[in-house]
Amino acid sequence: MPDIDSPLDTRLQSFFEEIKAQGLPGQLAAFKPATARAGRRMLNLFAGAAGIAVVAAGVAVFAVELNGHHDVGSLIPGGQSSSSSIVGPTPPFRPSVPTDAHGVKVLIPVTYGTGPKTLPTVVLGPNEALGYEYGCISDHPTTVATTMALVANRVFDTSGSWSNFLVDGCSNPKGASAGSEMSNGGAGILNRQIYRPTTTPAPLQSTISLRVKTEASVNWVVLVYEFPSTSAWVVVPPIPTSTTSSSPAPSLAPGVAPPGATVLVPLTYGTGPATLPTFTWAANDMLYIADGCGSGSVGDTVTFAGDNSTFDGDFVNGQCSGPVTLDGGSGTSGGAGGPVSLTVKAGASLKWAVFIYEAPPGLLGPAP
C-alpha cells in the first residue's frame, strides 16, 4: 500500500471502514442463483426484445396541475391508486393503461412518491408482457438536471448485460406547462414502455422487484401492468386509412403537436425507401422529428436523412423489430432555416412512420 500522510490516511481508513460497516442490502442477501436462472429464461423472451424495448408512444395532451395533488382515484378497473404525501409539484400527468388493450392486469396501481423507493414485488404471469408508465417532476430549473429510472431487479437480457434502465429526464413546472406528451426519454414527459416477448414464448411466471431510482427531491408517479404478450398492441384512436403505405397500416399513435408548435410533416406512414415532402424550417426554431419503424428484424434501421446544408443530419431509428411505435421526437437546434427535404432509407419491407414539427426555442424546453 502506498504511503500517505497520516491525517489523510486516518480519515481514509475511517471512511472505508464506515462504508464496510453498512452491511449487506436485503436484495443482495436474498440473491438466489435460481432467480438468476429464471431471469435468463424470462429474458430470453425479453432478450429478443432487449434492443426492441417497444416504446408505445402516442402523443397525448394531459391536464397540467402544478403544485397540487391529483385526484388519485383509480381510473383503472380493478386497480387501486396510492399516494404518499408528497411535497412540491405533482407530476402533471396521470398514467393509465391503454383503454383498448385487452387482458390488462394492473400489477402496481398508480402510485405517487418522492425520492428513491422500492416498489412492491410483482409476479409476471406466463406469456405476459410488462407495461410501465412513469413520470417525474422536480423544482430544478432545468428539465435535464434531474432523472428518474424504474429499475427492475432482474436481468432482462441474456447477453450478460442489463437492459432494465428506463430513464426519463424529469419535468419541471415550467417545462411541463408547455405541454405534455408521451415519449421515451424526453424531458418533462410521461413515459410508457413495454417489454414484450417477441421471439420466444415466456411459459413461466416470473417475480420481478422494481425500484424507483431518483434524487431525493424528485416527485414521481408510476403504474405497472401486464397484458398477454400475444395480443396486438392497439393504440387509440384507430389507425388512419389514408397512408402512403400499400401494406396494412402499422399500429401507431397519431401525431399531435404540442401547443405552440407548428406541424411541418403530418404523421405519415410508409414502407421502404421514400422521400418526404419538402418543408421549410423557420430560422432558429427547434425541429422535432418523431419517428418509428417496425416489422423488421433486430438490427434493422430506418434513417431519415437530410440532404442539404439546412439540415444535413441523420435521424436513425434502430427499434424496428417489433410493432411500429412513434417516439416522442428528437429535437435539433435551429439554424439559418430554409427548405428541408428528408430521404427515408429503409429496407423494402420495413414499415415506418414520421411526424415532424417545429417550435420556437424554449417553448418545449431543451431538446430531448
Place this chain on the structure above:
Amino acid sequence: MIASATGLATSESRERAFEEIVGRDTERLCALARSILRDEGEAQDAVQETLVKAWRSWDSLSRSDHTSRWLTRVCVNHCISRRRYLRSRGWPPLDLLERAGSAGNDGSSVPIKDVDLDGAYRKLSLKQRAAITITFGHGYSVDECAALMGCRPGTVRTHVARGLATLRKELGDA
C-alpha cells in the same frame, strides 16, 4: 427418472455451493462497489451483475482456486466501466448525477460522517477511486490492485497519486 433425480441433486448442490460463495464474498464486494461508485443503487447493480456473471460461469469458476479474486476483478471492472456501460444503455444524465454527487451526498448513498472527505472523494475519477479503495480501503498491494483493475502497477500508482493529490487539494492539504 433416475437421471432426472440425479440431475436435480446436482443442480441443488451446485446452487448450495454457489450460495456459500455468495455469502462469503457478497458483503465485501458490496463495500468495494459502494466505495468506488458512491451510489447505493449503482453499487447493488454492479454486485448483482457480478453474481449473475459468476452463476453463469459457475461450472468453470467452481473448479477454480481463485473464486474470490475472480469475483473481485469482475466487480471492479463493472464499477470502473459503469459510465461507459450506462451511456451505451441510454443513460445520458449520468454526468449530471456525478456532478450533483460531487457536491456532496445526493441522497443515493448512505451518508458518511466525514462529509468533506466524501465530497472530495466523489470528485475523483472512477479509476482513481478504485485504485485508492482497493489499496487503502481493502489492503491489496499495488501489484494485486493492478491485476484486479487490468492495468500496470505504474498506472495504479499514478491513479493513487493523482487521487490523493486531489483529495489533499480539496481538503486543504489535510
